[in-house]
Amino acid sequence: MAHNNIRLERDFFSRPTLIVAEALLGARLVRIDNGQRISGIIVETEAYCGETDLACHARIGRTPRTVVMYGPPGHAYVYFTYGIHWMLNVVTETEGFPAAILIRSIIPDEGIELISRRRHPQPTKDWTNGPAKICQALNITGSFNDVDMCADQRKLFFEESNLIRNIIVKRGARVGMNKVPEPWYSIDWRFLATID
DNA sequence: AGCACGATTAACT
DNA sequence: GTTAATCGTGCTC
DSSP: OOOOOOBOOHHHHTSOHHHHHHHTTTOEEEEEETTEEEEEEEEEEEEEESTTOTTSGGGGOSOTTGGGGGSOTTBEEEEEETTTEEEEEEEOSSTTSOEEEEEEEEEEEEOHHHHHHHHTTSOGGGSSSSHHHHHHHTTOOGGGTTOBTTSSOSSEEEEOOSOOSOEEEEEEOOSOOTTOOTTTTTOOOEEEEEEO
16 A cells, blocks of 8 residues: 655656656556545556557547647546547657557556446456456546646556565567557567566 | 447357 | 347448
8 A cells, every 4th residue: 555656747758658658567556536546557558659650549640639648748638448448548749740559458556446346246357457347446537638637636657666565577469459450469568567 | 321340348059 | 268248430331
C-alpha cells in the first residue's frame, strides 16, 4: 500500500514513445474515484507511434478521434471499441506528432475492494490483466479522453512506485494486430514486466 | 444513409 | 479453439 505520491510529470512523457513505454513498467496508475484511491502497478504496455505505424489509429491522419494523439504529451487518449470496451492510453512525444501508449495490464494495489466489486465475478488474476479490464476496474470511460494526467487534478494520473525492487523486461509483438501488415504486425513494441 | 470493422472480453464447446 | 456482444468511427455511395 505504500506510495510516495510523486507524480510523473510532462517531461517523462515527452520522450520517445518506446522509451516511455518501457519506463512506465513498474510505475503506478492512480484513479481517484469518489475520493478513494484505486491504483495498480503497470506491468504491460504497448507503443503506437506515428502515422507510419500502420497499427496506430493515427495511420489515417488527424480525425476527431485521433486528434488527442496529436496534442500535448501526458494527456489521456481514451477510446471505445467493439461496442463495449474502453481503452486507456497516454499521449507521448512532442505536440504535433501522434503517438500514445496503451496500458495493457496492471497489478492491483489500492482500492482492492472497489476493483473486486467492479470485476465480480471474475477471478482475482483476471481483474486488471487487459486494457478494457483496467478501465472497468478503475471506472475509466470516454469522459477521460484528453484529460491532462500531468495537471493538478485528482482523478487520473501516474506516480512513481517504490514497491518494485527488480524488473525484468520482455518485449514482443503487439496484440490484436489482425489485418496489420508487416513489419508492424510483428514489431516488438509490446513491453512486459516480470516483477520481483 | 449504409456498411465493415475494431489496440477485447467472457462464456461457450 | 470459437463466437457473440454491441456501437462509434470513418469510408463509400
